[in-house]
Each structure stands twice: as C-alpha cells, then as structure tokens.
Amino acid sequence: xxxxxxxxxxxxxxxxxxxxxxxxxxxxxxxxxxxxxxxxxxxxxxxxxxxxxxxxxxxxxxxxxxxxxxxxxxxxxxxxxxxxxxxxxxxxxxxxxxxxxxxxxxxxxxxxxxxxxxxxxxxxxxxxxxxxxxxxxxxxxxxxxxxxxxxxxxxxxxxxxxxxxxxxxxxxxxxxxxxxxxxxxxxxxxxxxxxxxxxxxxxxxxxxxxxxxxxxxxxxxxxxxxxxxxxxxxxxxxxxxxxxxxxxxxxxxxxxxxxxxxxxxxxxxxxxxxxxxxxxxxxxx
Amino acid sequence: xxxxxxxxxxxxxxxxxxxxxxxxxxxxxxxxxxxxxxxxxxxxxxxxxxxxxxxxxxxxxxxxxxxxxxxxxxxxxxxxxxxxxxxxxxxxxxxxxxxxxxxxxxxxxxxxxxxxxxxxxxxxxxxxxxxxxxxxxxxxxxxxxxxxxxxxxxxxxxxxxxxxxxxxxxxxxxxxxxxxxxxxxxxxxxxxxxxxxxxxxxxxxxxxxxxxxxxxxxxxxxxxxxxxxxxxxxxxx
Numbered sequence: 376x377x378x379x380x381x382x383x384x385x386x387x388x389x390x391x392x393x394x395x396x397x398x399x400x401x402x403x404x405x406x407x408x409x410x411x412x413x414x415x416x417x418x419x420x421x422x423x424x425x426x427x428x429x430x431x432x433x434x435x436x437x438x439x440x441x442x443x444x445x446x447x448x449x450x451x452x453x454x455x456x457x458x459x460x461x462x463x464x465x466x467x468x469x470x471x472x473x474x475x476x477x478x479x480x481x482x483x484x485x486x487x488x489x490x491x492x493x494x495x496x497x498x499x500x501x502x503x504x505x506x507x508x509x510x511x512x513x514x515x516x517x518x519x520x521x522x523x524x525x526x527x528x529x530x531x532x533x534x535x536x537x538x539x540x541x542x543x544x545x546x547x548x549x550x551x552x553x554x555x556x557x558x559x560x561x562x563x564x565x566x567x568x569x570x571x572x573x574x575x576x577x578x579x580x581x582x583x584x585x586x587x588x589x590x591x592x593x594x595x596x597x598x599x600x601x602x603x604x605x606x607x608x609x610x611x612x613x614x615x616x617x618x619x620x621x622x623x624x625x626x627x628x629x630x631x632x633x634x635x636x637x638x639x640x641x642x643x644x645x646x647x648x649x650x651x652x653x654x655x656x657x658x659x660x
Numbered sequence: 661x662x663x664x665x666x667x668x669x670x671x672x673x674x675x676x677x678x679x680x681x682x683x684x685x686x687x688x689x690x691x692x693x694x695x696x697x698x699x700x701x702x703x704x705x706x707x708x709x710x711x712x713x714x715x716x717x718x719x720x721x722x723x724x725x726x727x728x729x730x731x732x733x734x735x736x737x738x739x740x741x742x743x744x745x746x747x748x749x750x751x752x753x754x755x756x757x758x759x760x761x762x763x764x765x766x767x768x769x770x771x772x773x774x775x776x777x778x779x780x781x782x783x784x785x786x787x788x789x790x791x792x793x794x795x796x797x798x799x800x801x802x803x804x805x806x807x808x809x810x811x812x813x814x815x816x817x818x819x820x821x822x823x824x825x826x827x828x829x830x831x832x833x834x835x836x837x838x839x840x841x842x843x844x845x846x847x848x849x850x851x852x853x854x855x856x857x858x859x860x861x862x863x864x865x866x867x868x869x870x871x872x873x874x875x876x877x878x879x880x881x882x883x884x885x886x887x888x889x890x891x892x893x894x895x896x897x
Contacts, residue, residue, distance in 0.1 A: 471735075478862050633754065639750055642744070
C-alpha cells in the first residue's frame with residue numbers, strides 16, 4: 376500500500392510539473408510521453424496481468440487514430456477489429472504470440488501505406504496520412520493526463536476485483552483455472568478488450584494532439600515502445616510510465632545531435648532484455 | 661516470368677534460412693533483416709571484395725547472435741535477435757546519414773524478351789546451388805535431422821547441439837549477407853530495406869512449415885510457395 380501511494384505521488388508530481396513550468400517545449404514533450412504512457416500501460420496490463428507478451432500494440436493504437444481521422448463512426452469497428460486480431464493471434468499460443476504479433480504489426484505497417492480515401496476526385500492518405508482537427512497543446516495535455524490517471528487507477532483497482540483474480544489465475548495456469556470453473560477463453564477475451572480499449576484511447580489522444588496520422592504510427596518504433604519502456608524502469612505499474620518519459624526525453628534532448636539515440640536505447644534494451652527481466656523480477660521479490 | 665522465378669528463388673532461400681534457424685537455432689532470427697542490409701552496404705563500400713566481406717561479416721554477426729541467444733527461450737531469443745537487427749540498422753543510419761538512399765547501377769540482359777539484371781541472375785544461380793548443397797547435406801547428415809526433430813533427445817544421445825546451432829546460424833547469416841551484397845544494385849539501398857524481405861520470408865516459411873516437420877520437405881516447399889507469392893504480388897501491384 377505504501378508503494379502504491381508512492382507511485383501515485385510520483386505520477387502526480389510528473390503530471391503536475393509541466394503545469395508549473397508552463398513552457399511549450401516541456402508541455403509538448405510531456406504530452407507525447409503521457410500518450411505513450413497510456414499505450415505502454417495498456418501493454419503492461421496485457422503482459423503482467425494477462426500474461427500475453429505482445430509486440431503489436433501499435434495496431435489498436437494506430438487503427439483507432441486512422442478510424443477517427445477517416446470517419447469517427449469507424450471507431451467501434453476499429454476497436455472490434457483489434458480485439459479480433461489479438462484473439463486470432465492468441466491461437467498460436469503464448470510462446471509464439473510475441474513474434475507472431477510483431478510480424479503482423481510490420482505487415483500492417485506496410486499495408487497502411489496503401490490506405491487511401493477518394494473524396495470529390497481528391498485522393499488523401501497513403502504515405503502522407505490523414506489530417507484531423509487538433510484540440511491544442513494544453514487541452515491535449517490535460518486530456519491525456521486525466522486519461523492516464525484514470526487508467527492507472529482502474530488497472531490497480533481491477534487487480535483487487537474478482538475479474539482481476541480470474542485474469543491472474545488464467546495467466547498462471549490455464550488448465551488449473553479451468554478446473555475450478557473459470558471460462559479461460561472468455562477471460563482472455565475480456566483481458567484483450569480491456570488492454571485494446573486503453574490502447575484505442577491512447578490512439579485517439581495521439582490524433583487529437585497531433586491533428587495528423589501517418590503510417591509511422593504503425594512503425595516498429597511504436598510497436599516496440601511499450602516493451603522497451605517497461606523494461607527500462609523496472610517491474611512495477613509505474614515502470615512503463617517512467618520508461619516512456621525517459622525514451623521521449625532522451626529522444627527530444629538529442630534530436631539535434633543524434634536523432635536515433637532512442638533507437639540505440641531500444642537495441643540495447645532488447646539485447647539485454649532477458650537479463651533485465653530476470654534482474655527486475657529478482658529485485659521485486 | 662524469369663524475374664518472378666529469380667525473386668522466388670531468393671525468397672525461398674531466405675524462408676529456408678528462417679525455418680532452419682527456427683528449427684535448429686530455436687529462434688525467429690529477425691537480425692536477418694539488418695544482416696541483408698549490411699551486405700548491400702558492403703557492396704556500396706567495396707564492390708570488388710563485397711562478396712567475401714559479406715560472407716565474413718554475416719558469419720561473424722550470426723556467431724554473435726548465436727552466442728547471445730544460446731540459453732534463451734524461443735521468444736527471448738527472437739527479441740534479442742530483433743535488438744541486434746535494430747543495432748545494425750541504426751549503426752548504418754548513423755554512418756551513412758549524408759546519403760540515405762543509395763542507388764547503384766546494374767547491367768541487364770534480355771532473356772525471352774524480358775530484361776533481367778545480371779546481379780539477379782547471379783544471386784539466383786548462387787542460391788539455387790546452395791539450396792542443392794543444403795538438401796544434399798540435410799539428407800546425408802542425420803545429426804541435422806535429429807536436432808531438428810528433437811533437440812533434447814539429440815543432446816541426450818551426445819550430439820553437439822551447440823556446435824550445430826552455432827554453425828547453422830552463422831552460415832545462414834553469412835549467405836543472407838552475401839545475398840544482400842549481390843542484390844544491392846537491383847534495388848535502392850537504405851537502412852530499413854531488409855525488413856520487407858524478412859517479413860515476406862517469415863510468411864513464406866510459416867506457410868511451408870505447415871507441411872510438417874518431415875525432413876527437407878518443408879524447405880523444398882518454400883519454392884512453390886515463394887513462386888505463388890511473388891506471382892500474386894506482381895499481379896496485384
């Protein structure tokens with residue numbers, strides 16, 4: 376409980392800091408970090424709670440942004456499509472889920488270059504992507520910060536409910552969970568739905584902030600971000616948030632000298648990921 | 661038609677390398693994406709010695725990937741190989757920042773009314789030969805099939821699985837890099853160019869692997885799958 380209170384205090388401090396600094400560069404950096412934090416938190420829920428290690432959270436994130444940019448009415452089919460996709464990939468099993476999801480994320484990244492819309496003889500989309508009305512910097516920051524706080528609290532509360540326990544039971548031993556009457560497949564779908572919902576909201580926040588969406592939203596960089604972010608800063612619920620802040624700050628700070636700095640961090644974290652994971656697990660216990 | 665066949669041979673070889681690494685190396689070797697790109701950049705760096713350089717550097721990178729992923733699960737090993745892929749890609753991006761897209765010239769010959777790149781023909785011939793050699797090795801060396809069928813049992817029977825794994829990953833990486841060097845003049849060269857080939861190879865390998873675990877059948881099956889895939893893609897775009 377003390378740890379959770381500490382985590383809440385850290386998140387509040389991180390979120391409130393830009394409001395006092397009131398510098399546009401700081402707020403824009405913080406907004407991006409907060410949006411990516413929501414995405415990473417959705418990934419962390421699926422990995423830590425449900426036990427499915429996905430490298431394709433760029434899919435619900437990107438599809439949601441594309442759907443809203445093309446026609447907001449498409450958000451429900453986009454949300455359903457993401458859940459269906461994750462469910463389909465899950466049939467390959469937990470071991471293969473990680474790289475099957477990654478390959479599908481890359482395929483979608485390539486295909487996204489062909490998403491075009493013809494309106495009154497004018498073709499939009501393709502590599503340039505779609506535009507949408509941005510709600511502004513401060514509004515975006517306040518919106519995404521509130522969303523992040525809501526999801527962070529909800530995920531922690533969910534763990535204490537019956538549903539949370541069922542999700543954890545299925546994660547730990549699916550056969551044992553079935554033997555005590557838990558419908559494992561239904562629980563899997565529910566956990567995917569919760570995670571995809573958070574990623575979808577993150578995608579909407581992204582579009583409302585930037586006012587533009589292009590195929591880069593499906594890139595390898597975005598697909599790997601949650602995985603890398605959560606490995607940088609530990610094994611707690613606050614870790615993906617801290618990790619996202621580190622990646623975004625490093626990326627912005629070195630953008631003038633070496634724009635690929637954060638990708639070098641990605642490479643280092645991925646290569647060291649088995650050791651990092653074991654180290655964080657050991658330090659947690 | 662000739663071009664489709666040559667592209668299919670390349671994809672078939674790439675897919676076989678992916679399959680071989682998966683079955684023997686127990687990893688989805690995503691570092692192939694950047695190893696292929698590395699070969700293409702080596703051609704730009706030194707066209708005369710590119711083939712030799714590519715073979716050596718490909719094998720060296722493969723050996724490093726093999727050693728780094730030796731005691732890991734399939735998922736962990738695949739993620740580590742992805743880390744190597746990004747590291748090589750970013751290294752190339754930093755090194756060649758001033759010339760992001762490189763276009764090199766290739767000479768063409770006309771075969772049955774179709775202009776085909778000499779480099780594509782060379783690559784096709786080299787890979788077809790390698791494919792035949794590999795099939796012969798696979799049929800004659802029982803150890804390879806044993807490790808492929810049951811890794812743990814093979815280890816219990818005294819087969820040096822670590823050595824086979826190291827050799828498999830290193831040699832396949834070397835030839836993927838060589839392919840990158842030979843094919844460099846047929847396409848624009850940029851740091852992330854290897855991903856499309858890798859993803860295509862993984863898709864072809866997945867379809868071919870559905871034929872089961874029986875010997876060389878799955879490797880041979882990559883060719884018709886690759887031909888169908890390439891023909892459909894040409895027809896669509």
